[in-house]
Amino acid sequence: DIQMTQSPSSVSASVGDRVTITCRASQGIDTWLAWYQQKPGKAPKFLIYGASSLQSGVPSRFSGSGSGTDFTLTISSLQPEDFATYYCQQGKSFPLTFGGGTKVEIK
Amino acid sequence: EVQLVESGGDLVKPGGSLRLSCAAFGFTFSSYALSWVRQAPGRGLEWVASISTSSSSFYYADSVRGRFTISRDNAKNSVYLQMNSLRAEDTAVYYCARGASSGNYYWFDPWGQGTLVTVSS
Numbered sequence: 001d002i003q004m005t006q007s008p009s010s011v012s013a014s015v016g017d018r019v020t021i022t023c024r025a026s027q028g029i030d031t032w033l034a035w036y037q038q039k040p041g042k043a044p045k046f047l048i049y050g051a052s053s054l055q056s057g058v059p060s061r062f063s064g065s066g067s068g069t070d071f072t073l074t075i076s077s078l079q080p081e082d083f084a085t086y087y088c089q090q091g092k093s094f095p096l097t098f099g100g101g102t103k104v105e106i107k
Numbered sequence: 108e109v110q111l112v113e114s115g116g117d118l119v120k121p122g123g124s125l126r127l128s129c130a131a132f133g134f135t136f137s138s139y140a141l142s143w144v145r146q147a148p149g150r151g152l153e154w155v156a157s158i159s160t161s162s163s164s165f166y167y168a169d170s171v172r173g174r175f176t177i178s179r180d181n182a183k184n185s186v187y188l189q190m191n192s193l194r195a196e197d198t199a200v201y202y203c204a205r206g207a208s209s210g211n212y213y214w215f216d217p218w219g220q221g222t223l224v225t226v227s228s
Contacts, residue, residue: 032213034207036152036215042220043202043220045218046215046217046218049214055216087151089152089154089214091214094157095168096154096212097154100151101151
């Protein structure tokens with residue numbers, strides 16, 4: 001199975017800050033990586049696929065990069081609605097696996 | 108509007124069974140793979156099972172293989188999760204999720220609102 005490891009597990013930031021979350025795969029997954037945002041009590045929201053392609057309707061302040069084993073999600077200028085937990089997920093092979101999540105909190 | 112609506116979550120005793128349903132609206136159901144993903148209280152996301160468009164292929168997490176069965180009815184625009192031999196560790200919110208594009212298993216979009224399964228005596 002491919003293990004996905006996110007860091008940090010939580011980050012405190014202010015509105016306007018640039019935030020970067022990393023995700024590492026236990027083996028190479030090319031660009032078979034997605035990112036999701038989840039707010040408390042809500043279903044996850046699909047943000048990015050193919051490591052760097054922005055899903056329609058997602059603000060351009062979100063961006064993704066990486067290939068192989070190392071990936072990043074960057075929020076260029078944090079907005080109040082961005083405080084949430086973010087998950088990466090590999091789509092290279094079954095079983096599909098998620099990272100443990102990164103909680104973005106208000107400083 | 109593309110929408111998935113889960114139902115069937117309940118409190119069940121260890122060893123018991125439950126069937127979850129997910130009704131789909133607003134898209135050509137038969138063109139998309141469907142999956143179930145769960146989230147234990149206060150924990151992260153765990154993929155559970157996926158089914159292909161024509162029900163010709165199924166995939167399961169090791170933690171549920173042999174106990175859970177995913178199925179779909181394209182005439183009813185619905186996907187199901189039959190859960191048998193339930194354990195306390197199956198307690199979670201269960202989300203139904205569609206493949207993000209036609210035929211795609213690998214990304215999930217959209218997700219339903221979730222249904223809570225509690226396994227406890």
